[in-house]
Amino acid sequence: MPPFPARPLPLPTVYGRDTVAQAFAAAIGETLAPVEERVDGLDAVLDPWRAPPAFLDWLIAITDARVEPGWDEIRRRKAIDLAPRLAAYRGTPYGLRLEAREILGWTDDMLVIDDPGLVFTDDDLPPGAGRMLTVTLTAPPDTDQRALESRLTRLVAAHCPAHLPFKVVVTLAQAFDGRSPQG
Numbered sequence: 687m688p689p690f691p692a693r694p695l696p697l698p699t700v701y702g703r704d705t706v707a708q709a710f711a712a713a714i715g716e717t718l719a720p721v722e723e724r725v726d727g728l729d730a731v732l733d734p735w736r737a738p739p740a741f742l743d744w745l746i747a748i749t750d751a752r753v754e755p756g757w758d759e760i761r762r763r764k765a766i767d768l769a770p771r772l773a774a775y776r777g778t779p780y781g782l783r784l785e786a787r788e789i790l791g792w793t794d795d796m797l798v799i800d801d802p803g804l805v806f807t808d809d810d811l812p813p814g815a816g817r818m819l820t821v822t823l824t825a826p827p828d829t830d831q832r833a834l835e836s837r838l839t840r841l842v843a844a845h846c847p848a849h850l851p852f853k854v855v856v857t858l859a860q861a862f863d864g865r866s867p868q869g
Contacts (some may be wrong), residue, residue: 697724700831741761742762742766751766752772764788768785768789777847783799785844785845795824798855799819799820799821819842819851819852821838821852822854822855823854823855827860831858836853842854
């Protein structure tokens with residue numbers, strides 16, 4: 687006979703022959719089985735790419751993901767997935783560029799950030815230096831400039847430090863008609 691039973695007992699060995707304790711442990715096990723199944727499936731609910739759509743609002747709330755009204759499901763899932771990285775870089779040009787690239791699809795060459803984030807004392811302020819963050823977006827010529835300006839303003843407001851004023855500028859790229867600029 688092996689020193690251990692073939693199947694492990696749910697209780698310490700001292701209760702191995704106690705039928706009341708065995709019945710109690712079995713009843714508790716049956717009661718907790720649905721909870722164990724839920725806990726085992728929790729990773730699927732917390733993963734933004736596998737979570738059911740009904741859980742997205744909850745995930746947005748617990749991750750503090752920045753989403754805007756009207757965003758489709760894919761963009762909302764991207765925002766949830768990106769939230770932990772953005773939390774680490776909030777208030778930096780890198781965080782602003784990261785969200786602009788990953789969520790809005792704006793490439794780095796479309797976005798110019800003039801960041802006066804250097805630290806100066808009153809004595810060593812460079813002449814004429816302003817303390818305003820300026821973000822310029824160059825968009826295709828066929829886009830709605832006001833809508834982009836509003837979207838860019840919300841993005842910059844989410845990433846700009848509270849003590850720093852900012853302004854946004856949206857310029858439309860010139861349409862290329864195949865001729866040289868001089869001709």
